[in-house]
Amino acid sequence: MTGRNVTSQPSATAFAAVDPAPGALETPVVALSGVSRSFGPTRALDDLSLTVRRGEILGIIGRSGAGKSTLIRCLNGLERPDSGRIEIEGRNIVGLSESELQPIRRKIGMIFQHFNLMSAKTVVDNVALPLKIAGWSKAERRARALELLDLVGLSDKAGAYPSALSGGQKQRVGIARALSARPALLLSDEATSALDPETTRAILTLLKDINRKLGVTVVLITHEMEVVRTIGDRVAVLEAGRIVEEGEVWHVFSDPKTELTQSLLSGVRPQLPAHVASRLATDGQEVVLGVDLTDPALGDGLFVDILDHLPATVHFLHGGIDHIHDQPVARFFLTVPREPAALVEDVTTYLRSINARVEVLGHVSRPV
Incomplete structure (x- = not known):
């Protein structure tokens, strides 16, 4: 495994996400209803509806061009749908101004395929960057960043620069950064596709551990079926902007109904x-x-x-x-x-x- 193992056992309060408001536990973290998005004649999302329950790990799979990237950009407000509702913890984000979107985006952490770390900043400063933007004091954001580096097993790399890290270590930094503002939702966009199999397994174990410890809801966008099989609770299969199959991972993987799902799962069945x-x-x-x-x-x-x-x-x-x-x-x-x-x-x-x-x-x- 690239990078050292997570051996510390931090207290639950050290990394706990922001407590949800009363009644919020019953509210889905994500609820999409009738979402459509077109680019010229191409319909990337087509009347798509989807619910993501609090604390679950949902994998979204599909071939290239199925609409996965557009979906994730709509979830974090970078794309605006042509129609439909996108609710994050009960609030419809469609139609919000940029200033109104900012507090919503702080509830959403992003993990990227190519890490997107700032090469001129140290590891601890990369993790703390969202907190600086959010207005945290220097002492507060450094303390939070060090806590998270401990969580992902990189306490000893706080003063290092990204160029000195392996791919797996860079992704651990990316995960710590995504968690810095205590998000309710973690979006993973092909987060392991640039990593070798051993490092991928380590990162997936870490994500599952974070989901269990923090109760963070995770949406995985991936073309790697083994990723969803390993840590997903539910899976949704996307084709031409529509969800064509959805269910618990074990059920869909053991009895895929559509030809697309059967084809996608051919490598793991x-x-x-x-x-x-x-x-x-x-x-x-x-x-x-x-x-x-x-x-x-x-x-x-x-x-x-x-x-x-x-x-x-x-x-x-x-x-x-x-x-x-x-x-x-x-x-x-x-x-x-x-x-x-x-x-x-x-x-x-x-x-x-x-x-x-x-x-x-x-x-x-x-x-x-």
């Missing part, structure tokens, strides 16, 4: 082996089934139990059991002889009786 997929046809002696199953009772003996209930001519081809947020999910592939004619239907009926989702992927000729 078991897939049909390439040598089999390349041979799929509309006719053949063997039927290939894709099976998805979510059950708290799933265990290592799952496949043995299933095959014990099926004829010996049905073969397990590929797949396994995974755990997403402590929820066991299975995805696997079977081959079933096409004859006798009722066999495929019998196998499918059995699998569905144990709450599996079954899909006929195609046919292959023997052997597989």
